[in-house]
Structure formats: C-alpha cells, structure tokens
Amino acid sequence: MFKLTDIITGLTLLAAPVCAAQTLIADYDIIPRPRQIAADDGAKPYILRDGVRVSVADESLRPDAGRLSQLLSTVSGIDTGDNSGAGITLALDSVSLPREGYRMKISDNGVTITGGSGAAVMYGVNTLVKSLPAGTDATSISLPAVEICDAPRFPYRGAHFDVSRHFFPADSVRKFIDILALHNINNFHWHLTDDQGWRIESKVFPRLTEVGSWRSGTVIGNNSGRYDSIPHGGFYTQDELRDIVGYAAERHINVIPEVDMPGHMLAALSAYPELGCTGGPYEIWQMWGVSDDVLCAGNPEVYSFIDTLLDELCTIFPSPMIHIGGDECPKVRWKECPRCQAAAAALDVPEGTDPYEALQAKFMSHAVRHLAGHGRRVIGWDEILEGGIADSTTIIQSWRGMGGAGEAACRGMDTFLSPTSHLYFDYYQSERTDLEPLAFNGYVPLKTVYEFEPVPVGLTPEQEKHIIGLQPNLWTEYVTTFRQAQYMELPRLAAAAEVGWTPREAPRDFDRFEKRLNRMFDTYDALGYNHAEHIREVKIHSSQTEDGGIQIVLSTIDDAPILYTTDGSDPAISGKPYTGPLTLSSDMRLRAVACRDGRYTQGIDEKVEFNKATGRTVTLLTEPVDRFTYDGAKLLTDGRRGGRLFTTGRWIGYYNKPMEAVIDLDKPTEISSFAFNTDVLYGFWIFDAVGAKVWTSEDGENFTLVAEEEYPEATERRPDFIGTHTLKFAPHKARYVKVRIYTQDTIPAWHPGAGRPGFMFVDEFMIN
Numbered sequence: 001m002f003k004l005t006d007i008i009t010g011l012t013l014l015a016a017p018v019c020a021a022q023t024l025i026a027d028y029d030i031i032p033r034p035r036q037i038a039a040d041d042g043a044k045p046y047i048l049r050d051g052v053r054v055s056v057a058d059e060s061l062r063p064d065a066g067r068l069s070q071l072l073s074t075v076s077g078i079d080t081g082d083n084s085g086a087g088i089t090l091a092l093d094s095v096s097l098p099r100e101g102y103r104m105k106i107s108d109n110g111v112t113i114t115g116g117s118g119a120a121v122m123y124g125v126n127t128l129v130k131s132l133p134a135g136t137d138a139t140s141i142s143l144p145a146v147e148i149c150d151a152p153r154f155p156y157r158g159a160h161f162d163v164s165r166h167f168f169p170a171d172s173v174r175k176f177i178d179i180l181a182l183h184n185i186n187n188f189h190w191h192l193t194d195d196q197g198w199r200i201e202s203k204v205f206p207r208l209t210e211v212g213s214w215r216s217g218t219v220i221g222n223n224s225g226r227y228d229s230i231p232h233g234g235f236y237t238q239d240e241l242r243d244i245v246g247y248a249a250e251r252h253i254n255v256i257p258e259v260d261m262p263g264h265m266l267a268a269l270s271a272y273p274e275l276g277c278t279g280g281p282y283e284i285w286q287m288w289g290v291s292d293d294v295l296c297a298g299n300p301e302v303y304s305f306i307d308t309l310l311d312e313l314c315t316i317f318p319s320p321m322i323h324i325g326g327d328e329c330p331k332v333r334w335k336e337c338p339r340c341q342a343a344a345a346a347l348d349v350p351e352g353t354d355p356y357e358a359l360q361a362k363f364m365s366h367a368v369r370h371l372a373g374h375g376r377r378v379i380g381w382d383e384i385l386e387g388g389i390a391d392s393t394t395i396i397q398s399w400r401g402m403g404g405a406g407e408a409a410c411r412g413m414d415t416f417l418s419p420t421s422h423l424y425f426d427y428y429q430s431e432r433t434d435l436e437p438l439a440f441n442g443y444v445p446l447k448t449v450y451e452f453e454p455v456p457v458g459l460t461p462e463q464e465k466h467i468i469g470l471q472p473n474l475w476t477e478y479v480t481t482f483r484q485a486q487y488m489e490l491p492r493l494a495a496a497a498e499v500g501w502t503p504r505e506a507p508r509d510f511d512r513f514e515k516r517l518n519r520m521f522d523t524y525d526a527l528g529y530n531h532a533e534h535i536r537e538v539k540i541h542s543s544q545t546e547d548g549g550i551q552i553v554l555s556t557i558d559d560a561p562i563l564y565t566t567d568g569s570d571p572a573i574s575g576k577p578y579t580g581p582l583t584l585s586s587d588m589r590l591r592a593v594a595c596r597d598g599r600y601t602q603g604i605d606e607k608v609e610f611n612k613a614t615g616r617t618v619t620l621l622t623e624p625v626d627r628f629t630y631d632g633a634k635l636l637t638d639g640r641r642g643g644r645l646f647t648t649g650r651w652i653g654y655y656n657k658p659m660e661a662v663i664d665l666d667k668p669t670e671i672s673s674f675a676f677n678t679d680v681l682y683g684f685w686i687f688d689a690v691g692a693k694v695w696t697s698e699d700g701e702n703f704t705l706v707a708e709e710e711y712p713e714a715t716e717r718r719p720d721f722i723g724t725h726t727l728k729f730a731p732h733k734a735r736y737v738k739v740r741i742y743t744q745d746t747i748p749a750w751h752p753g754a755g756r757p758g759f760m761f762v763d764e765f766m767i768n
C-alpha cells in the first residue's frame, strides 16, 4: 500500500512537466481525508478549464451538478460551459457502492464521480472542489490521474445550531447548511425552542411566537445581573421552515428539529402560562442557565398540547428523527405541585427509583409513542436514560461525557456522541481568552476535537454497532452574530467531520491535519466563510534544562518567519527574528508573532517566572485524575502559570484524595516558603484546597513537618477565582520538599453537588 503522501508527491512531480508554466495542480489531501487514493501511474492528468461540461447520467443528480458548477466558479474561478470533449460526469450506482460511498476516476478522459446515492455523489463533488487550488484566477488546473474510493465511518454525522438564545435569520441558516454540506455532514440538528425564545410558527398555538419569540432584553456578559434592555427575537414562518428543509435536502442534509421538553420551556410558558405547575405569570428568560419552571407533568392538557404541537411539527419536518430534548429538567416545581405529586405517586415505581425521574420518563415516553404514530424516531439528551425510558428505538445524544452513550449501547439503543469535553463549540478554542469573543467558560481547542474517539471503551462489537456517530453543538448564549457563529464552528467542524468520516484505523496525525487545514482555509475564504486562524499562530513548546533553566522552542505550521520580544514590547514593532531555541533563566514576558505577506498573526504572550522550584523535578505520590494529568508533574515547575481555563494542560486535577508530591531542589537550598495556585470554578465542581502541609528533608527519607494550614470552605456562592496559598516557615537549608494539599471531600450545601467530593486544580509550585 502507498502512503497518501507518497502518492500525492509522486503525482505532483509526475504532473508538473506536462503542464504549462502557470498551471495549478490539484491536491487530493483534503478534509475529511478520503479512504483510498490510488495514483493511476502512467495515465495523463485531466486539465480542467473554463467551459468544462458537467453532465449527469441520472436526472436526479441535476441539483448536484448545479452545486458543482457554482462551487467550481466561486472556489477556483473555473466556469462550466459546453465544451466538447472530456468533462465531468456524475452518475449513480447503488448496486456496487454503499449508499454513502463514491468512486472518483480522473484521467485525461475526464472526471467521473459515481455514488451509491445522490448524497454520495455530493461527497465526491466536495472532494473534487476541495482538491482545487482556491482563490486563484486560474484558467486551467491540472488534476493528476487517480482513483479515489471513499465512504464514511459513521452513518450519523450531525451538527447542531441553537437559534433560541440568539436568533439567526433564514439566510444565515442557509449559509450554515452550506458549510455543513461542504463537510459531508448529513444531519442538521436545529435547536428551535428554549427558555429564551420560541422560533417555530404554529398555526394552532399562535401565541408561541406572538409572545414567545421576543424577549425584552438580554443579560450582559456571563449572567452579570445587568441587562441591555434591547428587545431580541424573531421566528421562522412555516413557509421559511419548509424552504430551509428543502434547501438542506438539496444538499443531502436531513433537518432534525428540536422542541426541548419538559424543561427549557419558559418561552412557551410565557405564552401559555396554564401549562406550568404554578400557572405563572412567566417571562421569557433574559439570562442563561436552567430554569425551575417547566411544563407541568400532571396536567392532561399539557399532554394534548404536546401532541398537537408534534403533529404540526411533523407536517413541516419530514425528518425520520425528531429531537424532544429532555435535558436539565429540575423537579423543584413538580415536587410542590399537587397534580405532579399525584401523577408521580400513581406510577408505582420500583424500589430505589426516584418517582419524579420516573414521571419525566413517563412524559418522554408519551411523546415517543405519539411520534411513533407518525413513523418517527425520537432523539433525546442523555438525561432521558435516568428515569428508565424503555423504548429501544429512541436515540440517545450523549453530552455529559461518554457515559450516556455507553449505557445506551449496553441497553441496545442507538446513540451518538456530543460530549462537552470535545464537541461543545460554544467553548473557547484558544487559551488567550482576552483575545477571543466572550464564550462559555470551557476549553475545546481544535486538537481536542481532532483527537476525539467516539466509541466508548469496553463495549462488545455488538454494542459498538449502536454508536451511530457524533455531533458538535453550537449553543449561542454568547454568540451574537452569524460571523461569530462561523468563527466558533470553523475550523473545529473540519476536525469533527474527519473524525466522523475517516476510518478508525487511519492515522490521526494532528500536524498533518493542520497542514491540510491551512489549505482548506483558502476554500473557506473563497466561499466567504469566516473562520478562526489559530493554527497559523506561533506555537510555543517549553522544556526544562538540566540546570533549572527553561528552553523555549517557537514554530509555525508553514515555517513563516517569527518575531519575538522578551521585554513585553510589541513584537510586530520591535521584535527580533527567531532563529533557534531560547534559553531562559530569569523572569520575562515572551511575546511572538508570525508574519506572512506583511500581515501579523495574533500574538502569543507568556510570562515565564522563576523561583527555586522552577525547572526542578517533582514526583507525584498520589495519582491525579487521569484525564486531567496532561504533562504530569512537569507542569508544576515549568515557570508558566495556568490561567482561568482549567483544561489547557497548565493545571493538574485531583478528585477525592489529597495531592501529595516531592520536589527535589537538586542541592541543599536555603528556603522559607512554599506556595501553590488553585483554579476555583464552582460551576465545574472545582473547589479550593481545604488545607496543606509542608515537610522538608535533606536526604529525601527523613522529613520534618515545617508548615501546615487550613483554608475555610466557601459558605456561599462567590465569584470564581485563581487563589495563591503561601505556607511560610523558618528559613533553613533543605534539598527535598514534600507537600500534601487537601481536596474538598464534601461539597457544601449551597452547591448543586452538595455532599459529593469536589475537584481541585493545582498549578505552579513556588519555593523561595
């Protein structure tokens, strides 16, 4: 077997002499990476020129041919026409090809794309378009002779877009769908209703949009308590919804509407307060979070409301799957509501089952049965497993980690993956939060998305078949413009698309992915898609030198020139050219930018601070949480401090046990204090240390306790913070310092995690 690189390089060399000097050459090393690319040795390349004829062997492919012409012209400046001779042919072969598989043959006889379905033909068209040099005004492009055989790994490749928290007009949604199509995404999960706005026109319940689609203002920032008083809203008419469904279908994308129930329903409750437990009045939310006000599960009218609403939804959306939410439904109101109490009591649940969870299961099962009557399957967030939903046709969207998917697969239910840790595109994609638009306070960089493996460990081959795919989610609490939506989505969607497409066995080499992506950016630019560009920034890699210094290596994906400063000044103005590793031994602020065509990237800006522990070896005596270990002990003495995001690899995470570590200072050293930082994020169940002890030793065997402290636990919610704890002791000489830092073992009563253990995140050890 060839390696992909060998083939491509080989082809490029082969093709070069045949072409005229200014002829550009196609490169099939695209995203998502095709399964098989085989060079047709000896065959001549195809020369794609203006006037190329696109023909279809099957009339149903006419729209795909139209899309191809449009993309050829927009991306590479080649206009299709009716030149005679070899052209591009689209064909179907559902007998020898899998439904989503295609074969593309390219030689001087032309280009033939044959797919197992129209969708598969479109994936072939995408591969062709993405292979072309983009944004040039080429008059001809040389396509090396090749045969590509390709098909996706997973049948479900979704993308989600929340239009409730912020409304995006129909044109933006169509552009979003275009973006999905380019990435071979086949399901668009459209989150149309939530506490902050109802976006679906209903003829039966007109108040849903009359009242429920506009809120009178929006909270400023991250639930600051201040509001902008600017009315926000909008909705889609049924005609617009049907039009978008048709637009997506032309791009072989199924639109899955979500009506989130029985929680996340404040917009509907504000329109029809009689559907709630208290009868209201309710107001559409202007802030973010989880509301206690939900649909009443003990009121028969609520069930007929849901039935009628779903009937209407089915007339608009032909999707074989309908999403009915089921996430984050607090039971506070139900427990106080006589009708819900009676409904829960009547359920006669088995020992150990929470009757209110069972009541939610009953509620969801009602909707499942109703939709089954329309021949539709239901998708629900993983919470719906909790009350024991029994229906095996229901599909589980696992968002709170991998556990929901594992459990669903074990129960024989289909499931797809959307874990917050890897696929939440409303989270930050860069550590430099100061340079990013406001986002949810989580961290999902491109690499994390790319390295995601959707199949949970420990499943049998039979259970694994229930893992049908994956889906990133774009929640829009903080996404206020469509430009920003594209920025959050791209390029992370490209990484998710490849994870969903490329076979499990194919190597997942992030460096090579970045190089392919760098080229794909030209395609995005030609199509007018806004995207983040972090892969073009300077990368920093630090390591510790033998003598306690820090070595810094800077690089870029394409070896673009780098300018840096170490005095905090702006490298674009006063930077020195970077020529090789920098060795640092005293405090400094390192800033660096890459420069291409006279344009500078966003810069890195790093403080490196030294103390007597910097660059020294730390040994961990207790195990951190596996997924929060990162580079391990080394990150504690690398001179670089963690910022407020906790999953950047700068912090090390402990749970339910103290952190214990020994620092070897290399030689007897005069010391009088030990300090450490903690990152406290209550929303992530991450608490401050509750105490610490320090021992010192000369031989690493006999330790003497020199300091101990206790830290008061938070008695009420206060803002998150990064704390420093300094333990002082009488100055003396020692070579080894042992520390034990205690985690919160019972979360206090004011917190939703009350009674359970808390996480603790620690960085930089500082000894002076």
Ligand code: TNX
Pocket: 327, 328, 381, 399, 424, 426, 440, 475, 476, 477
């Ligand atoms: C959790 S994911 C939610 C959403 C929020 C999101 C923010 C899910 C089922 N519920 O309502 O928008 O977090 O990241």
